[in-house]
Amino acid sequence: MRFSTICLLAALSCLAPSCKRLEAKLDRLARLAGITTPAEEEAQKKKAEPVLTPEQQALEAKVLNSAVFETVKHEDVAPKAVAFELNKSSTVAILGYHDFKERGGSPMIISGSKFAEQMKAIKESGIPVIPLSDVLEWRKGRKNIPEEAIVITMDDGWEGVHTYAYPVLKEHGFPFTVYLYKKYVNIGGRSLSWDQIREMMKHGCEVGSHSVSHESLRNKKGRNDADQQLWLLGELKDSKEFLEKNLGIACTSFAYPFGIFDESTTELALQVGYETLVTVNNQKVNWDTPMGKLGRYIIHGESDTNFKLATSFRGRGDVSSNHFLTASAKDEKGNALVELSPVPEELVKDRQPVIQAKLANLKTIIPESVKMRVAGIGTVPAQYDPATMVVSYQLPYKLRREDCAVTLNFKRAADQPDEVVSWRFKVDLAAAYVPAKLP
Structure with a gap:
């Protein structure tokens, strides 16, 4: 109808x-x-x-014009790129050696057995040995290096490097740098041959220049200023080109003969193309160290004095005075002496983890001797529970780098040396940037 x-x-x-x-x-x-x-x-x-009142009309218009009623756009669930963060708090100790023989006997010669003993102490300490080129990359802002690290160098090019030092370094997987001067390469006698140098380069050896003649770069020998400048240029430039031509490398590091230099020498060396220049001034390298004045600790024969100075970081004892426990150390029954969390080399997603070490299998610990140090933070107020013998520390803020190193010091008895356990774990930074799954 x-x-x-x-x-x-x-x-x-x-x-x-x-x-x-x-x-x-x-x-x-x-x-x-x-x-x-x-x-x-x-x-x-x-x-x-x-x-509607005027106020209600205004409110209605505001709501209608807002983004409340827009179509919801789901975020991309792929991990976002994590920005690289440079760690400027690292410290590097550069060791300097010269010749190696079966026995020592002079400040320039260390016995093969003494050198092996020092390298073993470094290995057991857990302090990483890195190539000098990594220090350069760090200072250029391209990569991070460990919070504490050691660089090993040898000057002059003695055959003893290949005979005594190289096998030990190769066994431990330690990189090293050999500084050669033009007049003492492949000339027979006790000089390194090209074949020996090339062999070592296949197993972690980098090559730097040590001038042409190994004379003091400030010794004028009667030359006027103009002639001295030409001679100095030759000492720097000719030795660099000589090594680059014969080894097919870019030679970017220079060791001052006898550690003698001045500002004009440094400036000329940088202009020639060297990027790192090492001295003999017993100083560690940090972010503020000029690249033309990188300190080294020269090891004098059998003396451990400079070795101890070099391998003592931030107030800790050197690698030879402490007793280092490896993170995997076990007792006679096969039980782990120390249980660590996060475990060594573990990749954790929690950027603010609790760091723990269970020491019960060590039987006795002096509570006041327990100290924990976290890379990038320093010594931290870790808590030690004598009843459970557990050391723990809750990180106060989220880690922003992908690698975290931890060092734990303690004593089992007052008359015994400090024992040290060092380990590192990794942080999955990308996981923190993945959005939660949508329902």
Whole structure:
């Protein structure tokens, strides 16, 4: 009934000559048929809705114009790139050796057995040995190096390097740098041959220049200033090109003969193309050390004095005075002496982990001797529970680098040396940037 009435009204709207008369007729017909007209609907709607105050109108407009009703865009669930953060707090000790023989006997010669003893102490300490080129990359801001690290160098090019030092370094996987001077390469006698040098280069050896003649770079020998400058340029440039041509390398490091230099020599060496220049001034290298004045600790014969200075970091005893426990050390029954968490080399997703060491298998510990150090933070207020013999430390903030090194010192008895356990774990930085899964 209602549908047919609507059709009738539509037909009449097309035929009627007068709009006003037609509208009146349509209204009457619609009321008879029980149909609400558009005008009546609008009137009823306005009557039902309350009148909004100006404040309410403003609020309604604000809501309608906000982003609340925009279509939600799901974030990309792929891990975001983690920005590289450079660690500028690292410290490097550079060791300097000269010749090696079966027995020592002079400040320039160390016995093979003494050298092996020193390298073993470094290995057991857990302090990483890195190539000098890594120090350069660090200082260029391209990579991080360990919080504490050692670099090993040898001057002059004696054959004893290949005979005595190289096998020990190769066994431990230690990289090293040999500084050669042009007049003492491949000339027979006790000089290194090209074949020996190339062999060592295949197993972690880097090569630097030690000048042409190994004379003091400040000794003028009667030369005037102009001639001295030309001679100095030759000592720096010719030795560099000589090594690059014969070994097919980029020679970017220089060792001052006798450690003697001045500002003009350093400047000229940098202009020639050297990027690292090493001295003999018994100083560790840090972020602020000038690249033309990298300190070294020269080892004098059988004396351990400079070795101890070099391998003592931030107030800790040197590698030869402490007793180092490896993280994997076990007792006679095969039980781990120290249980570490996170375990060595573990990749953790928690950027604020609790660092723990369980020492119960060591039987006795002097509580006040327990000290923990975390790379990038320093000595931390770790808690030691004598009842459980557990050392723990909750990191106060999230780690921002992908590698974390921890060192734990303690004594088992007052008359015994400090024992040291060092380990490192890795942090999965990318995992922290993956958005949570959508429901």
